[in-house]
Amino acid sequence: MLKEDRKAIDQCVRCGACRSVCPVFQESGWESANARGRMLILRGLYSGQPPDHHVLDSLNSCTTCAICTEICPAGINPPGLVERGRRHLASKGITSGQQRLLAGNILSSGNTFGIENERLSWLADRSLISKKAEYVYFVGCMNSYRYRETAARTFAILHRFGATVLPAERCCGSPLLRTGFEAHKLVKENSRQIRKIGASTVITGCAGCYTTLKSSYPNEFEVKSVAEFLAEHISELDLNRLDLNVSYHDPCHLGRHSRIFDQPRELIEAICCLKEMKTSRENAGCCGGGGGVRFGYKDLSMKMAQKRLAEAPDCVDYIVTSCPLCIRNLRDAGGGERVIDLVDLLAMALPEEPIR
């Protein structure tokens, strides 16, 4: 265990403030399902208590949404400690079947789904891929395989600014890093391609990829979310007004983890009427999908997603977000096609249908 981690765990005064916000605890009710319980479990673990599957469930059921970090009076960051706790267990070979399956998929195929199909199948015109570019659009597994239209729309917009894509993009490594594994090979391979293109900035529309590119990749290029990049270039987009009311769901890794709250709202408010959800920005509810929870604890994940959906005002036409994992989870929980990506909304406001 890292010395700093022990210190951080010791700083938990067990006040229980995290009980009031933890979305997993609100579904479960057991102490082992909130940050205070997890800090105790980590303390026990590092003091030599033998781990069992309950320990694994406690750590693995954290969505790493970081709302506990937001409220913790002592200033602790439980998700970071939980992730390192997962790594500690994984290093001893203690993992769940779902963890192993996810890791196996990524390591064998380079994507979270274990799909052998071509990652760039969303891009019809390959001549648009440049060998050298200032900007790289990092698509991510979800958009590459599940939301290809969103990927195509995002690229169409970014290509106007000279962006290209990696010729052989791999998973960013986020699912591995979130669930206790290392992602050196993926990081190395993606970094090599970015370096070869000579890009100064990598832009991504996935909150998970964003956090990972920002914190786990070599500090050789700037990382921007699509929302940040487009908000900077809003005047060049020539957007039309839409007669729509929409809510914005803050993805945890883009919002609380990365403090990107204003830019997506700036873009939305430029084209339609934003109606905030019951909780928003740093207090926003979690979609329930992050931290490997969607993969490992589907029922729990769906309950959290349903709760989040219920926070949207009835009057809105769309719940917009900027993370494909959030979209997937919220759609599956009953949100359906009402849940869309920020870029899909922007595409409606663009003067012409973007290039496919």
Place this chain on the structure above:
Amino acid sequence: MIDIFKQLVEIAGNRVSASPCERYCYRGDASQVFGNPDFVVMPHSTSQVSRIIRLCNEHLIPVTARGAGTGLSGGCSPVKGGVVLDMSGMNRLLEMDIENQQVIVEPGMIAEALNGLLKPHGFFFPPDPGSMAMCTIGGMIANNSSGMRSVKYGTVRNYVLDLEVVLADGRVIHTGKRVLKSSAGYDLTRLFVGSEGTLGIITGAGLKVVPLPKTRKLIIAFFAEADIAGQAVIKVFSEGITPSACEILDKTTLSVLKLCDSHLAIAEEGDMILFEVDGTEISTEEAARQIIEICKPLAASTRIVSGLEMQKIWAARRLVGAAISRLDPQKTRVYMGEDVGVPIKEIPALIRKVQQIAGKLDLPIMKYGHIGDGNLHVALFIDVADEAQWERLRLAADRIHRAALDMGGTVSSEHGIGLARAEYLPEQMGSDAFSLMHSIKRVLDPKGLLNPGKMGFS
């Protein structure tokens, strides 16, 4: 031999755990008192609680009830093992009876959630511990807790009209009626309030609620010394003004307060007193003006705050107790000797004394609390990896407790006795009074199974 786990599962279904991991999480609260439960059960109904208690009574299994586990005295730490009853799953509002100024709740209802439900009706449940976002009504009743507004509104005790209690043999009683006053018989309701789960398990509560004030204002005053601040407070009360809150925060606390919310426009120019007044627009304006007048000759500066800024100051104030690590990441707040209370006139002397105690032991200290009702929260913080610092901390806590007793005060104003302060209770109460309390305990819990090892009962 009977399989207790199986029996518990028969009663509470999948809301029973015997996993080492879960049991480890239920070892204690925010104090340094830890136990080791054999089972954790999260009941959903009074009848389940009654059946569990009967089972435990029959098989001599200790039972420790718990709300949100936010206590600071080890009140919910299962020091004799047995069953921990996590009551937080019984969290429903059973009746909203605004016409009769009452609500009926299950014990797991969160204080803040209750106030959220009452707000649209223009009412509130006044006791407001710093933990009100997560603490349960049952836990508050068991500890007779209170908070910043107790100076005007009193403690939980003033709001409990009736309790549903499961006794040690499993019988279920009601201690009161749905009336705002009663002079019928011994006041059993008040007996159970503050009994920390040693006399019975609270499974329901009828609570008095009161109208929300129309407005609130905060008067911030800085003083060069705690003594002068104390004088100002006494003068405000002597003039017949009852603030809805009256808090003292020393310079160190103010530094931490600003780390909780960096946008707070608060100087660190000495000890700060927060006076809150509530009522109508006219009455609060008048009271605020009077307080400023009284403080002016004594204070370095004064100003009136309201609206969002006031809310932010209170929000930061609620967090401040646990936030010391933000000031010094090497140190952790340890809750010991943190809840003493003295007659309000003695507060400046108590502040001097605790400063002296901490100084002699070379311990950093933060002092804040409800100066308006004589309750001082002393925050001691140490490097918890250093055993020598622990020794000094324990010594300081002991001296603080004894100082409060010497001044005619109490070792706990609102956090309870539990195990952390149990050794001082006989001394505080006197041997005859303590012996009477023990007799009551024996009558209600002859086998000594309800929260054993607490409140100084052997």
